Amino acid sequence: MGILSWIVFGLIAGIIAKWIMPGKDPGGFIITILIGIAGAFVGGWLGSITGIGGSVGSFSLGSFVTAIVGALVLLFLYRMVKKA
Incomplete structure (x- = not known):
């Protein structure tokens, strides 16, 4: 699987993670998506x-x-890190 497909896969995972764990994120939606990619x-x-x-x-x-x-x-x- 290429790096681009991992990024798209992470983007989808990040959106779903944001949907499962809603709330006001300190970094906004873009940071949430980047966290989703890293989480993938x-x-x-x-x-x-x-x-x-x-x-x-x-x-x-x-x-x-x-x-x-x-x-x-x-x-x-x-x-947790941004709250502290």
Whole structure:
């Protein structure tokens, strides 16, 4: 999977993470999307290591769920850091 598809995949995961965890973000919607992209990378990497997310080079439901979970975790951590 190319880098562009990972970015699009992360963009979708970030939008879904923002929908699951609504609220006023300190950085706004663009930062939330960037966190979603980073969360997709982190979630996809962790999912491939643990075997939950499928292989790194494929789209699957497992890799999509791990990308969303990664985005949610990073969004939560971002909110905690910006609140402090």
